[in-house]
Amino acid sequence: MNVLPSRAAAGPAGAAAAPDSRKSHGLQALVASLQEGRPLHVLDFGGPIQDNIDFITDIVSGAGHRLYVDHLLRSYEYFFSAKEQEEGVFRAGRIEEFVASVMDFPDQSADAILIWDRLQFLPPQIAEALVARLHRILAPDAFLLALFRTDSSGADRAPYVCRILDGQTLQMREQPPARHIQTFNPRTIQKLFQSYREVKFFVSRESLQEVLIRR
Amino acid sequence: MWNKPKKDDLPVRLEPAQTAVPNSAREAIPTSAYPSRRPDEAVTRGGALIGKSLILTGKISGREDLVVDGRIEGDVDLPENKLTVGAGGHVQGGIRAREVVVYGTVHGNTEAVEKVEIKRNARVLGDMRTARPVIEEEAYFKGNIETVRVEPPKNAVQRAAPEAPVQPALPNATPAQTEARPGEPRKG
Numbered sequence: 001m002n003v004l005p006s007r008a009a010a011g012p013a014g015a016a017a018a019p020d021s022r023k024s025h026g027l028q029a030l031v032a033s034l035q036e037g038r039p040l041h042v043l044d045f046g047g048p049i050q051d052n053i054d055f056i057t058d059i060v061s062g063a064g065h066r067l068y069v070d071h072l073l074r075s076y077e078y079f080f081s082a083k084e085q086e087e088g089v090f091r092a093g094r095i096e097e098f099v100a101s102v103m104d105f106p107d108q109s110a111d112a113i114l115i116w117d118r119l120q121f122l123p124p125q126i127a128e129a130l131v132a133r134l135h136r137i138l139a140p141d142a143f144l145l146a147l148f149r150t151d152s153s154g155a156d157r158a159p160y161v162c163r164i165l166d167g168q169t170l171q172m173r174e175q176p177p178a179r180h181i182q183t184f185n186p187r188t189i190q191k192l193f194q195s196y197r198e199v200k201f202f203v204s205r206e207s208l209q210e211v212l213i214r215r
Numbered sequence: 216m217w218n219k220p221k222k223d224d225l226p227v228r229l230e231p232a233q234t235a236v237p238n239s240a241r242e243a244i245p246t247s248a249y250p251s252r253r254p255d256e257a258v259t260r261g262g263a264l265i266g267k268s269l270i271l272t273g274k275i276s277g278r279e280d281l282v283v284d285g286r287i288e289g290d291v292d293l294p295e296n297k298l299t300v301g302a303g304g305h306v307q308g309g310i311r312a313r314e315v316v317v318y319g320t321v322h323g324n325t326e327a328v329e330k331v332e333i334k335r336n337a338r339v340l341g342d343m344r345t346a347r348p349v350i351e352e353e354a355y356f357k358g359n360i361e362t363v364r365v366e367p368p369k370n371a372v373q374r375a376a377p378e379a380p381v382q383p384a385l386p387n388a389t390p391a392q393t394e395a396r397p398g399e400p401r402k403g
Contacts, residue, residue, distance in 0.1 A: 048333070048350035057348065057362040069350075070357045161352070 019173040021165060025202045026212040028168040030112050030143045040065045040111035043137075045102075045118050046162055047071030051171075052114075055164045065111075072118040073159060073179070075102050076126070088123045099129050105137040113138060116162050117147040119192075121179050128192065135195050138215040144196075148184045151207045157181045184209075262296075267303050274308075283319070294328070302336070315345075317354075324358075 034040055042056050048069050056067040077085065079098050084090055113134060119127040138144060149157065158174035165171050184192075186201060186209070193199045193213050202210040262280030265271060269285035276292040283291075283304040290309045291298055298312040304319035315327045317337045325331055327345040335353035342359040350356050 047352070048354060048356045049352060050350060053348055053350060053360055057360055064362045067360045068358065069360060071355065074355055075357065 019163070019171045021169055021171045023168055024170045024210060025168075026145045026200075026210040027164065027170055029212055030114075030145050031167040033141075033143050034065060034112060041068065041109060042066070042112045042114070043068045043070075043105070043110050044114040045070050045072040046114060046116040047074065049161065049163055051163045051165065055166075068105075068110075070102060072102060072115070072130075073121055076122060090123075090125070095126055095129050098126065099133050103130065103133045103137060107136050108139045110137050111139055111142050113142075113144040114162075115144060115146045117149065117160050119146060120148055120182050120184060121159055122182070124182055127182070131192055132195070135215065140215055141197075142215050144213040144215070146211045146213065148189055148209045148211060149181065149207055150183075150185055150209055154183070265304075267301075290323075300337075309341075 034042070042065050044052055044056070044067060046052070048071070053067060053069070056065050058064055076098070079101060080090070080094070084094070115134070119130065122130070134144060147160065147162070156178035158176045158178045160172045161175045163171040189201075189209070189211055190199055193211075196213045196215055198214040200212045200214075202212070262282060263277075265281070265283045265285045265287065267284040271285070271287045271289070273289045274292065275281070275287060275289065278293070278295055280297045280299075281291070281293060282299045282301060283306060284301040285303075286305040286307070288307045291306060291312070292310075293312040295313055297314040297316070298310060300306055300315075300317045300319045300321055302318040306319075306321045306323060308323045310321065310323060310325045310327075312327050314329045314331075315325055316332045316334065317339055318334045319337060321337075321339045322341060324342045325339070325345070326343075329345070330347040330349060331343050331345040333339050333350040333354045333356055335351040337351075338355045340357045342361070343356075344361045344363050346362065348360050348362060
């Protein structure tokens with residue numbers, strides 16, 4: 001298991017809400033996989049972040065990858081009724097409809113996927129369905145980058161906004177509102193991605209696990 | 216000569232500079248102040264305005280800036296100009312323009328030679344091809360982003376000839392324009 005170094009550059013002292021910059025080995029590996037000298041297709045389900053758009057679509061060489069952007073949690077909230085979200089009960093076919101609406105891509109067409117911490121904020125049955133779909137649309141040997149918080153306090157948490165500062169550095173800050181968060185540990189994460197070829201963990205000291213999954 | 220009218224007798228003629236916001240002043244206007252513009256601002260700037268109660272069905276093409284506060288169901292093709300979709304505006308169709316700024320809603324693919332700006336609280340579903348994509352974090356955007364160097368339309372250099380007929384842009388588009396045509400089905 002690889003362990004991430006501690007915070008590379010924390011925010012100013014006393015500014016608890018300041019964004020946190022850290023080195024990301026998972027991002028580094030994913031970015032390295034994109035250096036093929038041809039435009040690739042990258043999917044980012046964290047929502048539109050200008051730094052990420054600039055980095056992916058005009059990546060150093062100026063080759064310019066095609067970036068698909070969606071805010072998975074907002075799409076979830078648009079799609080499902082408040083009652084469905086509150087009760088976590090979905091009538092037959094609803095989950096399949098949702099998955100098709102947010103991940104309508106040909107099989108093996110994505111060269112990299114950034115899902116960040118979004119899976120952890122979705123009901124387990126939806127997260128599982130999305131992971132199965134991601135397996136279909138990800139190209140062989142391509143990477144998926146996910147984040148999981150492993151603390152099991154049960155308290156609601158705000159999702160992270162993850163900003164790519166460079167090919168190996170992420171800046172992260174929590175973006176309210178806080179939402180219900182599913183608890184994951186390395187074993188349940190392994191199980192979630194069991195159909196994938198490789199699951200690699202990078203752990204930070206704040207109980208945040210960076211997981212790099214290879215199709 | 217006695218027939219020559221005195222300077223004071225000449226009919227008052229409003230020059231564009233007297234009514235339009237000068238370019239330098241416009242640059243200084245913070246973008247956040249834009250939605251609170253007067254309804255006739257587009258007209259005074261020499262552009263066109265589709266008011267909030269208007270619903271247009273069909274294709275729009277031309278050579279002037281356009282502000283949409285109403286609803287358009289069809290493609291918008293302004294290859295040399297700027298399209299602004301106001302906070303209450305809605306475009307259901309492909310967009311091609313020099314520059315696109317969205318405060319409202321767009322359902323369709325967008326292509327802009329210079330820039331596409333999606334402001335906070337805007338809602339855009341569709342692919343985007345532009346030299347400079349700018350999306351504020353609070354905006355809802357779902358689609359592909361492709362940064363491209365789109366060649367400006369060849370007839371852009373002929374802007375000095377206002378009498379030139381407005382051509383239907385998409386059918387007569389240059390090869391570069393055709394390649395980057397909005398409404399192109401998304402592969403994904």
